[in-house]
Amino acid sequence: MQPRNMSMSGVVDLAALKAAGEAKAKAEQARAQRQDAGAPAPSAASPLVIDVTEETFESEVLQRSSEVPVVISFWAEQAEQSKQLNETLERLVGEYAGRFLLARADVYANQLLFQQFGAQGVPAVFAVLAGQAMPLFQGAAADDQIREVLDQLIAVGEQRFGIVGAPVEAGAAPAAATPEPRPATPQELALSAAHDALDAGDLGGAVQAYRNVLADEPANAEAKLGLAQAELLQRVQDADPQAVRKAAADNPADVPAQLAAADLDLVGGHVEDAFGRLVDTVRRTAGDDRDAARLRLLELFDVIGADDPRVVTARVALARVLF
DSSP: OOOOOOOSSSSOOHHHHHHHHHHHHHHHHHHHHHHHHTOOOHHHHSOSEEEOOTTTHIIIIITGGGTSOEEEEEEOTTOHHHHHHHHHHHHHHHHHTTSSEEEEEETTTOHHHHHHTTOOSSSEEEEEETTEEEEEEESOOOHHHHHHHHHHHHHHHHHHHOOOOOOOOTTTSOOOOOOOOOOOOHHHHHHHHHHHHHHTTOHHHHHHHHHHHHHHOTTOHHHHHHHHHHHHHHHHTTOOHHHHHHHHHHOTTOHHHHHHHHHHHHHTTOHHHHHHHHHHHHHHOOHHHHHHHHHHHHHHHHHHOTTSHHHHHHHHHHHHHHO
């Protein structure tokens, strides 16, 4: 298992990019309301490990994800590896002492939930932040790999959504020693500024900020991902969806029309449609048109993430039409 880069607020739900600022504001408002009412934060007064069902998912996972990252572990009694992973996560949730919650979901008792998350088997681990789901990893993993993923998740929750969790009550779980925070590097500050611009809807500012980061660090994967997302949103922000889709349907050979429709497909969550449209465009074209379609497809791969199975499938399809 390779730890997933959690720089994107997740799964690539592009609606979450536009709503990140709203999610952060809602989290702050919820905390303020509880403080005014004298009520404790949910993660401080609730168990760190819960067994979630389809009926309790909204109240125990979605609602609580506005205050603390919720890690969902799909498991099965017959899958020994999944039970062992649960034991590891249960130990780590105690060590992290309220910085995330663990929700265990039996796949046989919650098949609809399992399907909605798009898991391919067990063990499978996802997270929910501010109501947005994202994959973490699937299969067995070593402690240090899991810790790296959890640290990335917690950092995204704090930096992008203002979600910090809360310490558990004394004696509720063993608290891990918290290292002294280190000062942010100039590159980290620049990347944070780019994220803030994206969250605020300043797409032009976000594009320029990510390019500034990449000018100093061309291999920065987080900045590449952010730039791909910002440029995509910038391309579709003034588009007329009905007109774009009609132009693409009426003119299958019009490459710019197909590129614009693919962008809308992806933003609308129709990932396979976007990839299929561009693979077909590459197959039907040659020269500069083929290069334009191929490069746009690669850009959309960056938005979704190289480890997403839909990207893997589309890469194979692209290779077939190219070679």
